[in-house]
Amino acid sequence: MVSRVDFAFMDSGTGGIPYMMELKKKSPSSRCVYLGDTAHFPYGEKTPEQVERSAAETIRKIVAKWNPGALVIACNTISVTALDGLRRQFPSLPIVGTVPAIRLAARMTRNKRIGLLATNATVRHPYCKRLIQSFASDCTVYSRGDPDLVAFVEHDLFTATAEDRRAAVTPALDYFESNDCDTIILGCTHFTHIAQDIQNAVPEGVSVIDSRDGVANQALRVCPVIGTESGNDMERGAKSLPPDTGFYVTALRSEKDSGEYQKLSSHFRIPWCGVL
Secondary structure, X not given: OOOOOOEEEEEOOOOOHHHHHHHHHHOOOOOEEEEXXXXXXXXXXXXXXXXXHHHHHHHHHHHHHHOOOEEEEOOHXXXXXXXXXXXXXXXXXXXXXXXXXXXXXXHHOOOOEEEEEXXXXXXXXXXXXXXXXXXXOXXXXXXXXXXXXXXXXXXXXXXXXXXXXXXXXXXXHHHHXXXXXXXXXXXXXHHHHHHHHHHHHOOOOOEEEOOHHHHHHHHHHHOOOOOOHHHHHHHHOXXXXXXXXXXXXXXXXXXXXXHHHHHHHHHHOOOEEEEO
C-alpha cells in the first residue's frame, strides 16, 4: 500500500502537537497527521504492560487508516516504557521515539543541578535513570512527576486564565527553585504547551528545554520527504488523504472536550477532525 501520509504523530492526548508543528516548520512539504489516544489517557499512571498494549492498539489504527511513512511517538512515557516492544510489533514501520533531553541539559547546565519535569512513569522508569547515568552522571537531577499538571494541560489549558496557568506551574517551579536548578527539562510533551509560561516564571538565567528539535530532525532522517506536497498528493490519491496536520482523538471523554480541542486547533491553525 502506498503511504498516505509522511508522518503520523501520536501521544496520549494533545501533548505532541508542538512536536508536529516543529517538524512542519523544518519540512513544510511533509504531510502530517496527529492522533491523541484520549481513550487511554493518562499513560503516565499505567503499568508498562498497559502502556504497550494501549499504544499498540492505537498504532494499529494509524497503520490501517493512514499507512504512514514513519510514526513519531511524541510521548516520553510511551517511548521510555515501550519503544523497543512496539518496534518489534511493527517491524516494517519506522518509529521515532521521544525521550527527555538529558544530554542537552547536561551540556547546558552551569551548576550541575538539573530539574526533570515529567510523568510519574517517566521519572520512575529505569530507562530514564540510564539516560541520567549515561549523559549526566556528574550532575544532580531533581525529578518531579506531575500528573496534576499533565491533566491541567490536557483538559483546562486552552480555557484557562493567565492566573490559572501561573497557579498550575507554581508547585513544580517552587520545587526546582528550592533545589537551585539552573536547567529544567520538560520531559512530558504536554508541558511544551506551557513552555513559555514556565520560562516566564523561572528566575533569570534558568533554561527551559525539551526534545522538539531533536525529534523532528531524527524523523526527517528516518523518512526524508522528496518532492512537493501537491506532487505527493497526486501520487497517493488526494481522496484518501487526511487534512494536512489534521488532529484526531480516539475518544471524547467529557462533554466539554470537543470545544476545548477546537480551541486548541484554532490556536495552532490546524484542522480539528474529531474522533477516529
